[in-house]
Amino acid sequence: MIFQGKAHKVGDHIDTDAIIPARFLVTTDPEELGKHCLSGLEENFIQKVAKGDILVGGKNFGCGSSREHAPLAILGAGIPVVIAHSFARIFYRNGFNMGLLLLEVGEEVEKISEGDELKIDTQRGEIEIVNKQLKIKVNPVPEFMQKIINAGGLINFAQARIKGA
Amino acid sequence: MGKTLAEKILQAHTQEEITGPGQIVQVKVDKVLANDITAPLAIESFKKMGATRVFAKDRVILVCDHFTPNKDIKSAEQVKKVREFAAAQEILHYYEGGEAGVEHALLPELGLVGPGEIVVGADSHTCTYGGLGAFATGLGSTDIAYAMAFGETWFKVPETILVKVRGKLNPFVTAKDIILKLIGLIGVDGALYRVLEFQGEVIELLDIEGRLTIANMAIEAGGKAGLFAADEKTLAYTREKGREDKPLFPDKEARYEQVVEIDANGLQPVVACPHLPENVKEVEEVKGIKIDQVVIGSCTNGRISDLRQAAEVLRGKKVAKGVRLIILPATPNIFKQALKEGLLEIFLEAGAVVGPPTCGPCLGGHMGILAGGERCLATTNRNFKGRMGSLESEVYLSSAYVAAASALTGVITHPKDI
Ligand code: SF4
Numbered sequence: 209m210i211f212q213g214k215a216h217k218v219g220d221h222i223d224t225d226a227i228i229p230a231r232f233l234v235t236t237d238p239e240e241l242g243k244h245c246l247s248g249l250e251e252n253f254i255q256k257v258a259k260g261d262i263l264v265g266g267k268n269f270g271c272g273s274s275r276e277h278a279p280l281a282i283l284g285a286g287i288p289v290v291i292a293h294s295f296a297r298i299f300y301r302n303g304f305n306m307g308l309l310l311l312e313v314g315e316e317v318e319k320i321s322e323g324d325e326l327k328i329d330t331q332r333g334e335i336e337i338v339n340k341q342l343k344i345k346v347n348p349v350p351e352f353m354q355k356i357i358n359a360g361g362l363i364n365f366a367q368a369r370i371k372g373a
Numbered sequence: 374m375g376k377t378l379a380e381k382i383l384q385a386h387t388q389e390e391i392t393g394p395g396q397i398v399q400v401k402v403d404k405v406l407a408n409d410i411t412a413p414l415a416i417e418s419f420k421k422m423g424a425t426r427v428f429a430k431d432r433v434i435l436v437c438d439h440f441t442p443n444k445d446i447k448s449a450e451q452v453k454k455v456r457e458f459a460a461a462q463e464i465l466h467y468y469e470g471g472e473a474g475v476e477h478a479l480l481p482e483l484g485l486v487g488p489g490e491i492v493v494g495a496d497s498h499t500c501t502y503g504g505l506g507a508f509a510t511g512l513g514s515t516d517i518a519y520a521m522a523f524g525e526t527w528f529k530v531p532e533t534i535l536v537k538v539r540g541k542l543n544p545f546v547t548a549k550d551i552i553l554k555l556i557g558l559i560g561v562d563g564a565l566y567r568v569l570e571f572q573g574e575v576i577e578l579l580d581i582e583g584r585l586t587i588a589n590m591a592i593e594a595g596g597k598a599g600l601f602a603a604d605e606k607t608l609a610y611t612r613e614k615g616r617e618d619k620p621l622f623p624d625k626e627a628r629y630e631q632v633v634e635i636d637a638n639g640l641q642p643v644v645a646c647p648h649l650p651e652n653v654k655e656v657e658e659v660k661g662i663k664i665d666q667v668v669i670g671s672c673t674n675g676r677i678s679d680l681r682q683a684a685e686v687l688r689g690k691k692v693a694k695g696v697r698l699i700i701l702p703a704t705p706n707i708f709k710q711a712l713k714e715g716l717l718e719i720f721l722e723a724g725a726v727v728g729p730p731t732c733g734p735c736l737g738g739h740m741g742i743l744a745g746g747e748r749c750l751a752t753t754n755r756n757f758k759g760r761m762g763s764l765e766s767e768v769y770l771s772s773a774y775v776a777a778a779s780a781l782t783g784v785i786t787h788p789k790d791i
Binding site for chain 2: 221268271275276294296297299300301302304305347352353362363366367369370372
């Protein structure tokens with residue numbers, strides 16, 4: 209799969225409260241949650257994001273609680289991919305399960321600047337920084353996880369598996 | 374190449390060849406756990422998936438322990454949902470009321486978990502069962518729904534940090550002090566993505582309850598699991614619960630990402646100060662800090678050995694005026710044992726409140742909530758801001774020895790000074 213969009217950079221240790229503050233957890237509707245995506249970090253963050261844009265974080269992205277509302281809010285905001293130095297464990301799982309693509313790239317994340325145009329090729333495991341003519345290698349998303357993403361998340365994946373059985 | 378204990382257990386649950394950390398594997402799980410807070414969400418996801426039956430009615434475990442006995446109408450409705458689901462699915466291990474205790478104390482006691490198993494739970498302290506040599510870890514509710522439906526899940530093969538605890542424990546120094554010391558050393562994300570594997574002469578001498586305490590707090594260092602390879606003690610413990618286990622062991626030439634050494638000889642009783650479990654100080658450094666409440670209980674330190682430690686300090690003495698000492702034995706069996714041994718009488722004579730097995734105040738649920746400006750010393754595992762009540766309250770974490778000693782004086786106190 210190919211994703212293309214503008215990079216929005218955030219820092220290290222972005223926690224689930226920053227991604228979606230607890231007061232907005234009264235719904236599980238991604239669109240509603242998306243309106244408040246990252247409002248715990250910057251009040252109107254969402255206004256600078258266009259559909260298809262890509263979030264770029266530092267270390268330990270998504271630390272804190274196990275709330276599945278966090279990846280839902282990011283998806284609801286129209287962001288299909290997060291690139292980070294590293295992800296907090298439960299967020300990493302929940303992200304994939306909710307159908308959000310997460311790419312861990314370590315130090316290489318420093319090469320990406322705010323506003324860069326990114327093109328991601330999941331098959332080749334490559335992030336291209338189009339305006340800098342730079343490429344970053346990512347570990348290809350394992351086949352099984354790619355299947356979860358393609359299905360649109362773990363619930364849909366499970367549905368298909370149950371129907372097929 | 375040699376495999377760590379985590380890799381050995383994962384390998385035993387998958388067809389794929391485990392080659393090393395970072396790889397993603399699908400594994401069969403032995404037990405799937407949820408509680409009164411997380412089960413309702415998991416049940417919702419389970420239904421959305423179109424699942425109709427749990428993968429095995431004797432391998433899904435539902436424990437209503439957090440807000441029970443139900444503290445209000447909302448929590449009663451939640452428990453009702455779980456109860457109805459359990460009945461409809463004919464789930465064998467559903468626990469509520471007089472059969473329920475704090476889940477992570479209850480499961481080992483009932484022989485529901487053991488060495489070499491993979492246990493997933495919709496609760497971050499599922500890692501407790503690592504004390505018995507099980508690869509056990511917390512997941513989100515939808516992951517748990519998937520595991521309930523298929524008896525499978527996926528894992529990224531983790532790196533392992535080897536923690537070696539050498540020397541000899543000083544008087545009044547416990548497993549809780551070891552794990553707090555470690556978290557103080559490596560920080561609350563020091564074991565992120567990783568497994569902590571514990572070895573060393575102190576670990577070998579430690580009883581099972583102490584190992585459960587240490588494994589319980591692996592998550593407070595960001596860890597995926599805290600593992601203790603099974604030994605004679607483990608097998609004696611699980612045999613007594615009616616199990617026959619075939620444990621797995623790490624290979625001699627296993628590769629560890631790092632080795633952390635702790636010298637027990639230099640270890641003194643410690644407390645974790647507000648508002649992070651990594652803010653660890655020796656009791657001597659903070660003694661004299663005034664407290665309003667003491668809680669002895671939880672999945673970390675609510676077992677019989679903790680109650681014995683507390684009784685040893687409290688026997689024949691009185692809780693300081695103005696201090697509330699709340700003691701919650703973690704399971705009905707621990708409660709009964711404490712009754713038999715005369716511990717409850719010691720507690721009541723000392724002026725403690727003895728309550729039912731429940732998570733209660735540990736997560737700020739009920740049975741001992743703090744007002745603004747109040748300070749509690751608890752044997753629990755988290756001291757985040759507002760964890761036990763008001764955002765303006767404070768929680769310190771310690772062993773049962775330190776908690777009991779401090780209840781007698783009304784200030785943080787080293788048990789040797791009692
Ligand atoms: S006792 Fe506390 S930490 Fe343990 S399961 Fe209950 S709420 Fe969670």
